[in-house]
Amino acid sequence: MIRRITLVLMLVIIFGVFVLSMIDLQSLYNTSGKDYFFANGVFETGSLNLVTGIYLDYRLFDSLFEAGILIVAVSGVMWISQHEIEEKNATFMFDKQKTPNLFVTFSRLVYPLMLGFGIYVIVNGHVSPGGGFQGGAIVATAILILYYIDINKTTDVAKILTIEKILFILIVLIGSVGLITRGEVFTNFFTLSTSTNLKSIYLIALNILIGTKVALGMVAIFTAFLKEGR
Amino acid sequence: MSPILTFIVILVGLYGLATSKNIIKSVFCVTIIEAGVILLFLNLGNLEGGSIPILDGIVENIVDPLPQALMITTIVIGATITALALMLCIKIFHHYGSIEWKEVLGKEEK
Numbered sequence: 001m002i003r004r005i006t007l008v009l010m011l012v013i014i015f016g017v018f019v020l021s022m023i024d025l026q027s028l029y030n031t032s033g034k035d036y037f038f039a040n041g042v043f044e045t046g047s048l049n050l051v052t053g054i055y056l057d058y059r060l061f062d063s064l065f066e067a068g069i070l071i072v073a074v075s076g077v078m079w080i081s082q083h084e085i086e087e088k089n090a091t092f093m094f095d096k097q098k099t100p101n102l103f104v105t106f107s108r109l110v111y112p113l114m115l116g117f118g119i120y121v122i123v124n125g126h127v128s129p130g131g132g133f134q135g136g137a138i139v140a141t142a143i144l145i146l147y148y149i150d151i152n153k154t155t156d157v158a159k160i161l162t163i164e165k166i167l168f169i170l171i172v173l174i175g176s177v178g179l180i181t182r183g184e185v186f187t188n189f190f191t192l193s194t195s196t197n198l199k200s201i202y203l204i205a206l207n208i209l210i211g212t213k214v215a216l217g218m219v220a221i222f223t224a225f226l227k228e229g230r
Numbered sequence: 231m232s233p234i235l236t237f238i239v240i241l242v243g244l245y246g247l248a249t250s251k252n253i254i255k256s257v258f259c260v261t262i263i264e265a266g267v268i269l270l271f272l273n274l275g276n277l278e279g280g281s282i283p284i285l286d287g288i289v290e291n292i293v294d295p296l297p298q299a300l301m302i303t304t305i306v307i308g309a310t311i312t313a314l315a316l317m318l319c320i321k322i323f324h325h326y327g328s329i330e331w332k333e334v335l336g337k338e339e340k
Contacts, residue, residue: 004249007245007248007249008245011241011244011245014241014244015237015238015241018234018237019234022233022234025233029274031294033294033296034275034292034293034294034295037283037295038285038292041285041295042285048284048285048286049283049284050283050284050285050292050295051283051295051298051299051302053295054295054296054299055299055302055303059299059300062300062303063303066303066306066307069307069310070306070307070310073307073310073313073314074310076314077313077314077317080317080318080321081317081320127284127286128284128286129282129284131302133302133305133306134302137306214306217310221310221313224317225316225317228317
């Protein structure tokens with residue numbers, strides 16, 4: 001009982017400190033950054049979608065480490081989930097309970113639509129809502145439906161991890177090309193004076209790489225969990 | 231006002247983290263804290279009646295794009311961290327035969 005009261009008191013103290021800091025919000029947060037992005041964002045990044053412009057140009061360094069954390073987490077899940085018993089694929093989980101035929105039929109109908117929508121979101125990430133991370137998650141969901149359509153589907157997780165490593169190196173390399181053309185690292189490699197259409201080549205390329213990477217990572221994690229279903 | 235409300239979500243997660251007896255519930259509490267952080271940041275950049283930060287056509291009064299760009303990163307990292315934690319839970323269950331904190335901490339290493 002005393003521990004609960006102490007805990008609640010501590011939480012109230014944390015809440016009080018937060019409220020005190022929020023009173024003077026103007027000193028913590030102002031709109032100057034937003035105004036800068038609004039005035040110069042499209043010209044400097046070539047992206048109509050300012051969010052994509054920020055995470056692929058101004059803050060590519062952040063996105064790089066985010067992709068790195070994805071690789072580390074996926075390889076961590078793979079390493080933790082390895083066990084001595086050799087299992088070929090996910091069949092042993094689904095043969096216990098048969099998937100309903102209605103579900104299989106509708107999965108077949110929905111699968112191409114989901115895949116197409118995911119690719120659309122990835123490729124149009126710089127002009128409309130979306131981008132590599134979101135589209136990658138949609139594509140991963142579409143690929144996971146294949147497990148319900150075809151029970152005997154096998155996924156080679158080690159190969160997925162190798163592809164992910166290659167993609168990560170490719171993202172770093174594309175980010176570093178700017179060092180030669182512009183003298184700056186981790187930014188658009190086209191110079192500032194080129195047209196917006198030309199600059200979007202860089203954005204589309206990085207969005208596709210990040211989208212593939214996120215999709216493969218999600219598929220690898222899901223496969224690892226399926227293999228645990230003993 | 232709404233940033234303070236979202237901070238209450240974070241506090242609920244902290245309280246659950248300190249009091250939950252089940253490992254999986256602790257993982258859920260981490261997810262709740264993460265949701266609170268995402269809501270807090272999006273609220274800071276929010277603007278009443280503002281439009282989305284896509285400069286297609288004539289747009290004025292956009293919301294701040296920077297918190298949104300940061301929160302994309304947070305969501306993806308949160309998903310992977312939750313997957314890693316749940317995988318650890320499965321391994322703990324196979325090893326100790328239980329996912330209650332009390333029983334797992336009480337048992338000696340085999």
